[in-house]
Amino acid sequence: MSDSVTDFLPFALPDVGEPEIEAMVEAVRSGWVSSGPKVKEFEAAFAAAIGDGVEAVALNSATAGLHLALEAIGVGPGDEVLVPTWTFTATAEVVRYLGATPVLVDVDPVTLNIDLADAATKVTPATRAVMPVHFAGLPIDHEAITDFATTHRLAVVEDAAHAFPASHAGVNVGAGRSEATVYSFYATKTMTTGEGGMLVTRDPALAQRVRVMRLHGINRDAFDRYRSDKPAWHYEVVAPGYKYNLTDPAAAMGLVQLGRAGQMRDRRAEIASLYDAAFADLDLELPSWGGEGVGHSWHLYVVRLPQGSDRDAFVRAMAERGVGTSVHFIPLHLQPYWRDLGGHARDDFPVAAREFDRVVSLPIFSSMTPEQVQKVIAAVTATLGGRRSRVKIGLLTQWYDPEPGPAALPGALARGLVARGHDVKVVTGFPNYPTGQVAPGYRIRPRMVEELDGVEVTRVALYPSHDDSVRSRVTNYGSFGASAALMGVRKAFAGIDALWVNYSPVTVAAPMLAQSWFRRTPSVVHVLDLWPDTLTATGFAGSGIASRAAVVGLNGLCNAMYRAGSKVAYVSPGVGERLRERGVPESKLAYAPLWANESLFTPRERQTERGFGVTEHDRVLLYAGTLGRAQGLEPLVRAAARLRDAGLVCLVAGSGTEEQRLREVADEMGATNVRFLGRLAPEEMPTLMAAADVHYVSLNDDPLARITMPSKLQATLAAGGSIIGMLSGDAADVVADSGAGWVCRPDDVEGLARVLAEFVAEEPAAVAARGVAGRAYYEAHFSLARGVERIESLLTEAAGVAS
Structure with missing residues (x-):
């Protein structure tokens, strides 16, 4: 697969590499080319990934899983099953396989998941089950669906084709109290076996029923028959059955994919965050993350165009710019088959009908390169006619890439602002944090300019140090402040619209005040910790006359920065309250907490071999x-x-x-x-x-x-x-x-x-x-995406530009 951004970028591609290929080849060489030991291993590993007390049954599609789940819970002729109209046709079609009737339900306008209030109006004495769909990978509230089912005495079969791995309130999708949950491993899903699916349940009898039905209703599968010392030819047909089994080569691929599932989900979430940041100032409605306690799988990234937009024109324009898109879904009641079968009118399901006209799914798959992500961002931005505002922004910070830890956060902000279309320039020092040693590839000189990740970075001289002596620290901080005021901001920040100032005052007060007083540049002062309170509380400031005078001076310097700043951002509610007590006007104050270094700190699988002298049982x-x-x-x-x-x-x-x-x-x-x-x-x-x-x-x-x-x-x-x-x-x-x-x-x-x-x-x-x-x-x-959004809003407001 080419990574060139000049190539057409398909809407979706599977993330399959050599390990998956090697696993499949090994399975073929083993002689088990149909269902065998790899299927059993895959089922056990998948069940363990979902949670304690569940069983997993591998199948050749999610459609098969939904069909067998409904059969196993006894759905049949005369029964009704509640199904959202916003889904793929298979969700409803399997109900008809059993002679039952799918009853369509409208969806929530925010999540596009099933609207339980509308579902409640569709319950009749014939209603046997409800089939919620975790659309795009955004999980439904498992407690809400359980309460709904309990109230109406219904079984629950979850269509989780989009939702692995995903969770709600700390509970993995599939680990709740539903009768069964079914996943898809189709080629475009978050993990794939080429074709395939998995049914998960807490009911051992249901799991056994599905195992039997997936292969002609035979009571012994081939693996058990041919590894047994009993006559291999003997079996019994004990139930109705189908040809729904998964093969060992497919299961072998699935095992490798399962081991990478968390990593692949994190990459999708990272892309979603990049899209969120880049599209925040476009005329688009972005997808919901679901709020607190929700773990989205990001199978799809679905944006909504303004009402009345020409979606077909948008899709064509994206294709002309080399980017494939799709639409998820055409509501079932608008499909000829289901419309005619149920006698549905378009407005019978008003939310689905309204939202369908403006949804577009953008590419989001875990093997996307950074260049491909930027290609999508550029195509969307150009197709929608560009951004509403483009601001020339200066970032003033002593610490910047390649310095680690908290020093890496301004770099992430700069890149995020660039991704949102702004021109960003940085004035910083030569990298020496945290050791006090200048980083390899740099040498102290009065001034140098380089470009990092599309950002013009001006570095000015400082005294490199990071020991605990007051003199060394003050010299380190003060030397940067003086150099930045004299040699940095005058050239680098000529013509900027707004300035972000990375507190502390010893390092940035002089250049920030110079920029404010002489150029009248509006600024956002980001108060990360309170000065001089920090020095006093930590004992860094002494008790002598000179120290007390320094504290008074610092207090005055801080107040001067607050007066000069157009906005004063704070990182915790308590800091905000202290700033109010110091007389900072409410109109200037804004909450803007910091983010983590997301390139380092992201969810990872717990290691069995953990190192550091730790055993598996510790x-x-x-x-x-x-x-x-x-x-x-x-x-x-x-x-x-x-x-x-x-x-x-x-x-x-x-x-x-x-x-x-x-x-x-x-x-x-x-x-x-x-x-x-x-x-x-x-x-x-x-x-x-x-x-x-x-x-x-x-x-x-x-x-x-x-x-x-x-x-x-x-x-x-x-x-x-x-x-x-x-x-x-x-x-x-x-x-x-x-x-x-x-x-x-x-x-x-x-x-x-x-x-x-x-x-x-x-x-x-x-x-x-x-x-x-x-x-x-x-x-x-x-998150970084939300941090960038908050600070961008403050900077554009300070600059007098609509964000």
Whole structure:
């Protein structure tokens, strides 16, 4: 498959590589070219991926699975089954296979999933079951559908052809209380076996009935017959049957795809985020992510054109620009067969009829290259006549790529703004964080200009340092501020429309105020932490006369920035409240929380071979970050010591002023289950995080900590990790509201020990479900796409341009 952006980009392509091909060849060579051991292995692995207590039955299509599920629950002549009109024809057709009647239902205008209120009006004494469809991979509320079915005494067969892997409220689609859930592995789905499907159920009798019916109603499949020492020729036909079995080569492909399913879903979600960011200022309605607690599979990315648009013209224009599109779905009641069969009029289902006229599905598949994604973005933007606004934006930040950790966040913002069509220029320093050593490929000089990812980056001289002495830190910060004011912003920011300022004031106050006073450039001051409060709370500022004078001076500098800024953005509710107390007008204030480095922190499969001296049976807690006074880590060591014989292992990665003290406390307490790993390279962090079952986030209990949103909290949520937080205030509220884990009060060793014991006792799947809920919360509140959207809105408002 060519990656050239000059080639026509199809609407969908399967993500199949050499491992899948090799697995299929191996299956053929084994002699099992029909259903055999690979099918059984695939079924077991898929059931394990869905959750405890389920059985999986492999079939040659989702259509087969839906058919057999309805047969197994006893649907037959005279029965009615509720089916959304917004679906593929197979969902309804299988009802007719059994002599029953599909009753069409309208859909929700936001999700395009079944409208249960409309469904309730269609229930009759003959209604036997309901078949909800998880359209595009956006799961329905499993509790809502269960309550609906219970109220009306109906069975539930879920059409999850689009929805693997997907979850709602921490529960995987298929792991709920429905009678059966059916998945598709067609070539365009989130994972594929070429052709194929899977039925999942908690009912062993139903699973056995489907196993028998999938192969002619025979009570022994070929694999069991030919591996048995009993006569292979003997079998019995015990039920009606069909030819619906999956082959071993297809199952072999499925096993490889299943191992990659999480990664492929994450890539689809990443593309959806890029589309969201790029299309936010276009005249389009973007698809729903589903809100908190929802894990979307992103099988489809469906946009809606303005009412009255010529969709056919849009599709033609996209094709002329080399991009394939599709439409999902033509509602069943508008198809001649179903219209005539049910005597339906177009407006019998008003939501489906209205939304059908304007939906278009854009390419979204996991093997898409960055160039292909940008091709789609460019084609959509050009087809819709360009963006409503294009702003020349300056970003002022001491820290920028290729510096790691929090220093990488401004780069992500810059790239996001470029993707949305803006011109972006950056003034920053030479990379030296966090070691104080200038990064390879750079040398300190007065000024240099380079281009990174479509962004013009001006670097100015600074004193490289990152040790703990006040003099070195102040010299590092102050040297950048002076260089940026004298040699950076004057040239780089000539003609910009708006300026984003990455706080802290020591580094950016002088260049920001110069730009504001002399060029009248409107600016957004992004307050990441409060100054000089941070210096006072951490003890970094001394108690002498000079230190007190410096604090007073910094306070004045901050107030000058707030007065000069057009907008003052804050990262937590508590910081916003402090800014109000300092007199910043409400009209200037805006909530804009930070995001995680999503290139590093993304959900990954938990590793069986976890490394770092950890065994498969250990329950692993990870702390990764600075080992300083502000983090309050001593209670963790003391609480962990009490569970050293309970299977708890605490990995502590990082360094800082308290490291030696923490090691001494661990020795004193006999905390042999606390292992200090030292500082690890950024590229090692994903592997380390995948080795952990739960992540530890902590801050001391002081007024500043209560309004702080530690970056590792967003990173853990983004990575889909569950959390144990020794926190108070805003950060504690996030852990509680997200459902991502446990919270106890800072310095409460007894309380932390109880929480650790609860974590060790909880089933791993339940712990993992907390992480899934946390990831959904991150996507709804903290994601890069939403961060870029918020800051873009502030910048365009400051510049006086419609966003």
